Amino acid sequence: MTNVNPQKYFPVSWEELHRNAKALAWKLHDIGAWKGLIAVTRGGLVPAAVVARELDIRIIESVAVISYGADDSNPELQGEAKVIKPAANIGDGEGWLVIDDLVDTGRTFDVLRRLYPKAHFATVYAKPMGKPLVETFVTEVSQDTWIYFPWDIELQFTQPIARQTKGSTPK
Numbered sequence: 001m002t003n004v005n006p007q008k009y010f011p012v013s014w015e016e017l018h019r020n021a022k023a024l025a026w027k028l029h030d031i032g033a034w035k036g037l038i039a040v041t042r043g044g045l046v047p048a049a050v051v052a053r054e055l056d057i058r059i060i061e062s063v064a065v066i067s068y069g070a071d072d073s074n075p076e077l078q079g080e081a082k083v084i085k086p087a088a089n090i091g092d093g094e095g096w097l098v099i100d101d102l103v104d105t106g107r108t109f110d111v112l113r114r115l116y117p118k119a120h121f122a123t124v125y126a127k128p129m130g131k132p133l134v135e136t137f138v139t140e141v142s143q144d145t146w147i148y149f150p151w152d153i154e155l156q157f158t159q160p161i162a163r164q165t166k167g168s169t170p171k
Contacts, residue, residue, distance in 0.1 A: 007144040014150045017101075020124045020138045021047035025054035027136050028097065028122060035095035038063055038087045038119065040108065043101035043149065047124050051099055061087035063098075063115075065108045081107040086115060093119025102147060103130030103137070 012020075024047065028034075036059030039048030045062070052060055064085035090096055093116025102125040103109055109121055110133060125147060126137035141147065158164075 008142065008146070009148060010141060010145050011148040011153055012150060017046065017124065017150055018050060021050035022054055023138045024099075024122060024124055024136065025051045027138070028120075029055060031120065031136070033095075034097050034120075035059065036061060037097045037099055038090065038093075038116070040065060040098065040100035040112070041085075044099045044123075046149075046151070047101055048099040051097070051122075057097075061090060061096075063087045063112065065111060067107050081111045083111055083115065090116055090119075092117055096120070097122055099123070101125065101149060103127065103134045104143075106130035106133040109133040 037052050037057045039045050039062045041062050041064045065081055065083050067081040096119045098119045098121045100123045103123045104127050106129055121134045122136040123134050124138050126134055126140050127143045
């Protein structure tokens with residue numbers, strides 16, 4: 001298993017995720033006509049819904065892959081990606097969009113590319129290690145950033161960045 005050791009944390013609001021998923025749809029709009037969309041569960045479900053609505057795609061499948069959270073004691077620990085439920089009747093993926101929220105190390109997309117080699121892979125956020133495995137994305141974030149998606153967080157007080165940084169002193 002790989003521990004990604006995040007150095008930075010990036011919380012994403014519902015509004016920001018919606019705006020970025022819509023920006024992803026804009027990028028995908030002119031690429032081609034799509035047979036359907038494959039949402040990668042669980043994180044890809046929300047952006048897939050936005051993209052499907054914006055591109056007027058009615059045929060939506062899902063593929064379940066697990067890599068993070070296999071060890072419940074550390075959700076930031078990534079293991080080997082395993083498909084636990086493939087999408088139905090997709091063949092080699094030609095004409096299909098595969099949508100996820102994030103490509104991190106690329107393990108999930110690496111496994112899915114073997115299943116659907118002709119699909120178009122798209123994600124809202126991309127980290128450098130996973131970026132080569134995705135054709136379309138909206139925002140690149142550093143490899144040492146952990147993204148907190150809106151379904152993972154609650155509103156609460158947080159210290160200013162200067163106070164969170166090791167060795168900093170309050171002014």
